[in-house]
Amino acid sequence: xxxxxxxxxxxxxxxxxxxxxxxxxxxxxxxxxxxxxxxxxxxxxxxxxxxxxxxxxxxxxxxxxxxxxxxxxxxxxxxxxxxxxxxxxxxxxxxxxxxxxxxxxxxxxxxxxxxxxxxxxxxxxxxxxxxxxxxxxxxxxxxxxxxxxxxxxxxxxxxxxxxxxxxxxxxxxxxxxxxxxxxxxxxxxxxxxxxxxxxxxxxxxxxxxxxxxxxxxxx
Numbered sequence: 001x002x003x004x005x006x007x008x009x010x011x012x013x014x015x016x017x018x019x020x021x022x023x024x025x026x027x028x029x030x031x032x033x034x035x036x037x038x039x040x041x042x043x044x045x046x047x048x049x050x051x052x053x054x055x056x057x058x059x060x061x062x063x064x065x066x067x068x069x070x071x072x073x074x075x076x077x078x079x080x081x082x083x084x085x086x087x088x089x090x091x092x093x094x095x096x097x098x099x100x101x102x103x104x105x106x107x108x109x110x111x112x113x114x115x116x117x118x119x120x121x122x123x124x125x126x127x128x129x130x131x132x133x134x135x136x137x138x139x140x141x142x143x144x145x146x147x148x149x150x151x152x153x154x155x156x157x158x159x160x161x162x163x164x165x166x167x168x169x170x171x172x173x174x175x176x177x178x179x180x181x182x183x184x185x186x187x188x189x190x191x192x193x194x195x196x197x198x199x200x201x202x203x204x205x206x207x208x209x210x211x212x213x214x215x216x217x218x219x
Contacts, residue, residue: 002119005046006032007039007053007065008081013104017052017111024112036060040068048076049119052111055082055093063093070097070203077118099204100124121194122174123206155200155215162196163217169193169205170212 004027006014014032021027030046033039036053037060043051051069055062066078079100080093093101099118102110114124155166161182168178178189193205202208212218 002027002050002115003030003046003048004028004050004052004115005030005039005043005048005076007034007036007051007057007062008032009034009054009057013054013081020108020111021115024115027112027115036062036065039065043069043076044072050079050115051076052079052081052115055080062098063096066093066098067096077121079114079118079124094206094210097203099206118204121190121204123204123209155211155217158196162199165192165196166208166212166215167217169196170209170218172209 004021006017006029008014008017011034014034018029018032021029030048031042033042036057039051039053040060051065053062053065062080066080069075069078075097077099078097079102080098081102081104083104100114100123102114102124117124155163158166164182165178168181173181175186175189175193178184178193179186182189184192193208197203197205197208200208200211202211
């Protein structure tokens with residue numbers, strides 16, 4: 001069972017999110033709160049797997065919540081809700097460790113799928129958000145730290161196999177797709193991706209996809 005905490009200052013939005021997730025058999029909403037500060041406190045008390053947090057809130061916003069959550073031992077995965085796909089703060093949230101982004105006008109079925117994806121170590125990006133993130137991340141003059149936890153774009157120390165893996169992740173392939181592409185099992189694909197993330201000092205597949213784009217692996 002995936003344990004989820006909702007963090008949004010809008011009570012109507014929290015109610016809508018809960019209504020959607022309450023219909024999913026493998027997901028349980030264990031709490032919902034109206035501020036980032038309360039989100040940090042409650043998440044520590046309840047031991048959640050996924051925190052769904054609004055990007056823009058009064059006081060502590062979603063970026064700061066994400067950063068503090070990801071600094072914890074065994075941190076929960078963070079799914080950001082945003083109203084604007086072109087919002088540059090999405091990049092900052094990615095650098096803070098967010099694993100997924102959904103626009104607030106998402107179709108109801110997209111929320112459970114995104115929660116499952118990030119709970120199992122996969123990224124989850126709304127297509128328009130993904131396009132914005134990658135477009136900004138690969139700009140030559142882009143100077144935020146969102147491109148890589150290592151602070152550079154050099155993936156030249158990767159083996160040929162690792163470059164193939166980064167290429168597959170950059171295309172948005174699932175573990176099954178990577179397995180087919182590389183001729184390995186899905187379990188091995190998951191293991192190899194985890195090892196590559198660790199080697200590069202990255203937190204999730206979204207960061208790896210951006211690093212692959214910036215390094216020219218997909219060009």
